[in-house]
Amino acid sequence: MTIDVADVSKRFGKFQALDSVSLSINKGEMITLLGPSGSGKTTLLRLIAGLDEPDGGDILFDGESVVGIGARHRAVGFVFQHYALFRHMTVFENIAFGLRVRPREQRLGPQEIHRRVDELLELVQVDWLAERYPHQLSGGQRQRVALARALAIEPKVLLLDEPFGALDAKVRKELRRWLRRLHDRTNMTSILVTHDQEEALEIADRVVVMGDGRIEQVGSPEDVYENPKSAFVLEFLGTVNRFRNGRPANADDTKTDEILLARPHEIGIEAEVNGPSVIRFIAPIGSTVRLEVETPSITDLIEVELPRFQFKRLGLKAGDRVRVTPLKVHTFR
């Protein structure tokens, strides 16, 4: 199913949560909405689900407006950040819920429901937990059950609101790869909200970067990372260093035309006997090495990332005097 968001606005009291946002999503696409908290990403997701109604603008599913049609009739799968499992029902009953509340004429027979739930339990790999209650499950298991519950109604759209936010790093990585594979097997259109840039870049076909109730940039993960359209996007997608006239500058330096921005791996570093800067800290992190470089009269450190082999060749150590220069720079007006 294609989803079109046209000029949608939403206001909560004095807070403008969304400010004329437009976005087109293709059938079968996996989109992530990425942004800091308060950027409007969850609001947009809830409007698409029909859990809230927009103040203005239109939302279309397959070219037809769904504004005014409540969440009940939009047939979207929604996965909540805190799972929102029915706490008094077993895992089995949670998953069966969407099938049991269908109008009588569309409802499947009890055996059919049982078969479908068993299938879903197997799909999300928690079939051995069918008779447990949500409070007896781990976070990762709960999220799998929440996913199975959302998939039970065979939605054409799957909406996920920070689904892995409350999980530890390992389970999170595992689940998001599994989700991506699941998405590829079905022909659902999926939208995932996250504030984790790594997650957004890894899982998505296209990333929608949001800030202050607006869309800052839409593009493939490579595109938004390599060619950010604004300083906001650049800074949100990783650490940024500032330079003025080829010399390091403070992170809060005003954004004039003379300010250049560079990511840690886009910086050249060389030893220089009376160089203007000093290496303060070296952190070898796996395949790369991170260096923090201090420059007199500048309070903020410059972060430099080097491949390990290059770091070894340069033979740098903490306390060495160096010169840092931006290799690739981003400027925004």
Place this chain on the structure above:
Amino acid sequence: MSSANIVLSVPQRPRIVSTGAALRWTLIAVALGVIGLLIAMPLASVFAEAFRQGADAYFGALGDPMAIAAMKLTLIVAAIAVPLNLVFGVVGAWAIAKFEFRGKSFLIALIDLPFSVSPVVSGLVFVLLFGMQGWFGPFLIEHGVQIIFAVPGLVLATIFVTFPFVARELIPLMQQQGTQEEEAAVALGASGWQIFRRVTLPNIKWALLYGVLLCNARAMGEFGAVSVVSGHIRGATNTIPLHVEILYNEYNFVAAFAVASLLALLALLTLAAKAVLDWRLSVSPKPGERKT
């Protein structure tokens, strides 16, 4: 268990431990003494007085037609007031806990009003509204409807006084539970009624029972408000508490205590049921809580 461990693990400092134990036991004794004096003894005396002239006199007093009429009336009043307050309470708590609207804090204050107003005043308000000289008095007389000094007045006063019990019990629980499960249900295609019956109600059932229990205990035991609107017509508008008062004022102590023992029994039953519900409420999982 922990106190025993402390004694065993620090034998070199027995004096401090024994001082602590002495203090602890003194406090416990004082607490038990106060409870015994103010609660257990009066409760026991009700039954002692009721049976002072033997079981025959006791059951004779309970079998008195006027006593039976009072019991019937109390049951009728409770049977009307409690279900109505159950519905009002659930609806009010649902609205307050699950929706945002203007005047919400005013509504909460209004629900609490019966707790802060003296029951006698509550009764008086109904007399001023529906009594012969009240605002609607002439209109009611004209249409042959009697509210004050009749059963409708008793029901109204009881509803008013017991209004907060169910809502008060539900609001904090429903607020804590939030609206996420309801949203999940609506996204899965459930109708409003299905959501209420399959999601909301099961989540609040123990708290709801608890509220109903307290509401019922108060409805049956209410004296002040009911006394004002009743008119004390024997066999017609006397509930159990009012009947007890009349018997007592007539120096018919055995009968008064016999009838009062019914209320005491109700209290004991309520207490037992409350204990069971407390236990149920504590075992039912709360949001975010995880048992591993």
